[in-house]
Amino acid sequence: MFINALSKRICYVLEYLSSCNSLSTSKKMLDRTMAWQVAVLFLFLLSVSSTHGQASYSIPEEMSKGSVVGNIAQDLGLDLKRLKSGKARIYTGDNTEYIELNKEKGVLAIRERIDREALCGQTTPCALHFQVILDNPMEFYSVTVEITDVNDNAPHFKNSEMEFKIGELALPGARFVLGKAMDLDIGTNGLLNYSLKPTDNFALKVQNEVDGGQNIEMVLQKPLDREIKDHIALILTATDGGNPKLSGTAEIHITVLDANDNAPVFTQAIYKTSTVENAPRGTVLTTVTASDADLGSYGKIAYTITNKADGIVELFSINESDGELKVIGDIDFETVQRFEIHIQASDEGGLSDSSKVIVDVVDINDNKPVINLMSKSPVLSEDAKPGTVITMINIQDQDSADNGKVHCMTDENMPFTLKSSSNNFFSLVTDGHLDREQNPLYNISVTCSDEGVPSLSSSISLSLQISDVNDNAPVFERSSYEAFVLENNSPGLSVFSVKAKDADWNQNSRVSYIMEESVVNGVPVSSFVSVNAESGVIHAVRSFDYEQIKDFTFHIKAQDGGSPPLSSSVLVKIVIQDQNDNAPQILYPVQSSGSLVAEIVPRSADVGYLVTKVVAVDVDSGQNAWLSYKLQKAQDKALFEVGSQNGEIRTIRQVTDKDAVKQKLIVIVEDNGQPPRSATVSINVALADSFPEVLSEFSDFTHDKEYNDNLTFYLVLALAVVSFLFIVSIIAILSVKCYRWRRERMFYKSNGNLPVIPYYPPLYADVGGTGTLQHMYNYEVYRTTDSRKSGLNYGRPCSESIVSLDNTSTLPPAHREKLINEDFDDEVSFVFEISDFPTQ
Missing domain, CATH: 2.60.40.60 (Cadherins)
Structure with a gap:
């Protein structure tokens, strides 16, 4: 095989050298032919060392008939006599013989012109495979002849x-x-x-x-x-x-x-x-x-x-x-x-x-792979790490070669993969993080396909249940909540409810609601609202007053029942809505008991003259604080009018001599609430051009006012004096008691050996004999028919107490102590004499 590969590379080198020749076309073809002859000769030398029983050759296409391919006798180690005696012949199988055997010379020669393109098309490498057979004894030799390409075809387009x-x-x-x-x-x-x-x-x-x-x-x-x-x-x-x-x-x-x-x-x-x-x-x-x-x-x-x-x-x-x-x-x-x-x-x-x-x-394949489950885990925790083994699979395919090689795969978009542990053994393992909340159950399909042509496959389905882990905190339905409550609500009122969901399962998804501690205007929020731990319903603990607090915020925490528990919180805002629970308040004109409110309008006043302006406020808000003014009662309604929005009282006609000097108006101030609330104010108006005329008309009201003012002053003064004397007497009593207690403590600690203290007997001049107070005051209030001449008289002290000094140092201790105790046992009393008011 090494020699065959070497011979191919030599052919390629010679072909390249021949293509690089810069001579004319005919010269190039000649040199190329010579190069191939040299290559063939060199291959003859190398083929001597080829393995017994087979021979390989490489020749270019388009060689002429009779061209030598190779010395088969030498390459196979056979002599010419054996070729003749054994009746050596070539067997191709498809009855297409491009190569012939010359038994006389022991060489292979070209029998028919070989066109590589017609023989193999685009298939590479292109080779002829045939056998040389000998008889007596029968021998079999394999021969391969590779046909190399020659640039004998020009590019062409099918459509010109x-x-x-x-x-x-x-x-x-x-x-x-x-x-x-x-x-x-x-x-x-x-x-x-x-x-x-x-x-x-x-x-x-x-x-x-x-x-x-x-x-x-x-x-x-x-x-x-x-x-x-x-x-x-x-x-x-x-x-x-x-x-x-x-x-x-x-x-x-x-x-x-x-x-x-x-x-x-x-x-x-x-x-x-x-x-x-x-x-x-x-x-x-x-x-x-x-x-x-x-x-x-x-x-x-x-x-x-x-x-x-x-x-x-x-x-x-x-x-x-x-x-x-x-x-x-x-x-x-x-x-x-x-x-x-x-x-x-x-x-x-x-x-x-x-x-x-x-x-x-x-191609065609006729055996499907057989899938055998060796073991599996039906339940897997969702916090299983990637690479956790789920099941072991054994694959068997009765086919051989490529048709018996099996590849397995799982469904796409699933966090699982197959790993090959050894031949025909696979492990199904996790290939990502699991999430029970997204997929509590997986139906995993494993498909195994062989490499046959066509590929056949088998598949199985595995059911894998994912167990829960507390990995999800409760999530509120909204990022924040806002609720509206009418003021003056009843305590215990259900305001609204919050809702949180936990994607976990069973105990891990059980949600409890807790109100986080906070302070609203210096008061714990728990004194305003409470939350039901199971349902999340928020109740009002007290009755709200819009005029005191308009809104407040707090946080509700939702906590699951996992271990450890997970939680999340949400901001809740309670908005107090106003109710019409406050009547308007008259700021001007000021009304007081016995006082006189009078406005002077000259008789020469023009139409639209501003008499006065009623000023009122309402502590409510919104339309509950919108105020309107109406003239409820007047001696002459055709003379005055009140601005419904601004409360201004103006004349609507010219004042005449027939109009009474003293005019009394009653203005009602009403808010826009449902139901509406109102307040009234009385206004006295004097129609006069001079001040004496007004005094003569309203003199009785002035006298009453002065009388009431004097009476109020006297009563307040008497109350202040009584309170002061009462406080002084309390202080004196406490001082005496404290002094006696200290003396007794000193006496017992010294076992009666006290220093001689001069004794002063209580020689008081007590007027009235009611106590030890040195001065007695008599208060007399007198009145006349004219209250401006009434007054309060203070009496002078009628007498003074004189304390006599006496030397008691010579008395025995027992008598001296008795005298001292008797002195401290005296009580202090106050005498007040207030005469009755004279009868008018």
């Missing part, structure tokens, strides 16, 4: 002329698929490049595909103008890489059309499908689809197969209108394993797009 209809509105960059040229040669002798002339409007774009093929497109470089030139002729040239280079040409005729500015566009650049060999004619392989944004005839798409030169149109056809690709010929896997069908979608405006359909031909 190509026609395109292109709209003048086609944009630069528009692509048009050109038919590929065919070159029956292979390797460097095959097709390498294309050229397009002239290049005024179009350029040639050759794309090398991954599989080694080429896609030939004509690209518009600059816009076309039908009015200038409505027909363009181009020459497409295909050149191979042989020596000498051979080429072929095709003419391209372009007709410029009007106003088609949208080319068809395929939904896919490459379509892939497969079919079994010998598929019935009419079998639908796939459907290609293209769309065109144009309307009418320019939007109507026709599908055609463009690569007609390589026999595609004899095997496949496409429906021109719907793009359905069908089989119309006999497909042979041994001949071609893959087809590349180039599809062109063209509209009636001449614009087109191209796509490619790859058809894989598969």
